[in-house]
Amino acid sequence: MAYCDRDDFAGVLGVRRRERSARSADRRRPPDRRSAPLPHGDDVMKANGGLSRDPAMLGTSGYALRPNGQYFTPTWVTEALLSRVGFRGVIWEPAAGAGDMVKPLRVAGYRVFASELHGPDLGCADAVRLDFLEAHSLPDGVQSIVTNPPYDERSGGRKWQQEFIEQALRLTQPVAGMVVMLGRCEYDLGKTRAHLFGVPPHAGKIALRERPVWFDPRQAPRHNFAWFIWDWRHAGPVAIAYVS
Numbered sequence: 001m002a003y004c005d006r007d008d009f010a011g012v013l014g015v016r017r018r019e020r021s022a023r024s025a026d027r028r029r030p031p032d033r034r035s036a037p038l039p040h041g042d043d044v045m046k047a048n049g050g051l052s053r054d055p056a057m058l059g060t061s062g063y064a065l066r067p068n069g070q071y072f073t074p075t076w077v078t079e080a081l082l083s084r085v086g087f088r089g090v091i092w093e094p095a096a097g098a099g100d101m102v103k104p105l106r107v108a109g110y111r112v113f114a115s116e117l118h119g120p121d122l123g124c125a126d127a128v129r130l131d132f133l134e135a136h137s138l139p140d141g142v143q144s145i146v147t148n149p150p151y152d153e154r155s156g157g158r159k160w161q162q163e164f165i166e167q168a169l170r171l172t173q174p175v176a177g178m179v180v181m182l183g184r185c186e187y188d189l190g191k192t193r194a195h196l197f198g199v200p201p202h203a204g205k206i207a208l209r210e211r212p213v214w215f216d217p218r219q220a221p222r223h224n225f226a227w228f229i230w231d232w233r234h235a236g237p238v239a240i241a242y243v244s
Contacts, residue, residue, distance in 0.1 A: 072097050073148045073182065074212050078104040080243040081146075081227045084206055087178060089143025094132035095150050095164070098123030105146065113139045117150075133167055143175050148182040161187070165196055169230060173201075176232040185224040196230075203234035209244045 078101045087110060093102050096114040102124055105112045116122060119129030149164040161183055168179040185207055188197040196202065206227040 072100040075100065075104050076210075077148075077182065077208065077212050077225070080208060081180065081206060082108050084241055084243065085180065085204075085227075085229060087144040087146070089175075089177070090139070090141035091144045091146050092139060092142045093147050094130070094135075094145060094168075095147045096122075096124040096127040099125070099127070101146065101148065111141070113142060133163055135167070135171065138171050138175065138177075143172070143177040144180070145172060145177070146180045162193060162196070165228075165230075169196075169201065173232055178232070179230040181228050182225055183228055185226045187226070188228060197228075198238060200234055201230040201232045202228075202238055203231040204229040204239040204241070206241045206243055209242055
């Protein structure tokens with residue numbers, strides 16, 4: 001058996017203690033992030049075989065924008081609204097387009113005043129040529145405004161929708177009327193629009209489980225939509241419904 005005197009033994013222990021301390025310190029020390037930079041998105045794409053970016057994730061539809069915001073509302077979307085909501089007085093449809101919402105509203109028994117920035121040119125024969133955002137009062141008998149705001153090519157649909165809502169609320173407040181607008185399902189979550197939602201006259205939201213088709217019916221639509229409802233007579237919590 002090899003012999004190790006006390007001094008040698010103490011020296012070996014000292015070395016081992018230092019080694020253990022060094023290893024413990026390494027385990028406790030956080031990794032140096034500077035020495036391992038995160039890979040750039042393009043590098044990740046290359047590492048995965050050069051996958052192309054998904055246009056849907058970038059917010060582009062892949063379709064050419066239609067002139068004058070002509071994205072007409074499928075009939076079933078208006079029928080879904082009518083299955084849950086009743087209206088007061090004459091209904092004003094201020095972005096009548098081809099009359100796609102006017103028709104089911106009239107079939108349901110409502111009197112509808114139709115107007116359109118382009119008048120009857122888009123297909124609604126009795127649409128009055130009128131700029132809704134420049135209106136100062138309601139037409140005779142109107143107590144409800146219902147529409148799918150035109151899609152603004154300059155701002156991805158956001159700007160005109162908020163302007164339409166705010167204008168409709170101003171016009172209907174004196175008659176304690178109703179406002180209903182179609183929009184993307186998440187539209188009520190925007191911080192800059194918080195004043196429009198969650199408090200009276202905001203009364204309800206009807207979320208559509210089926211997605212409207214605005215372009216090619218052979219392609220799956222990208223966005224969920226909902227009807228947003230304001231009622232100047234409403235004083236309770238916001239009601240939410242889901243329609244298949």
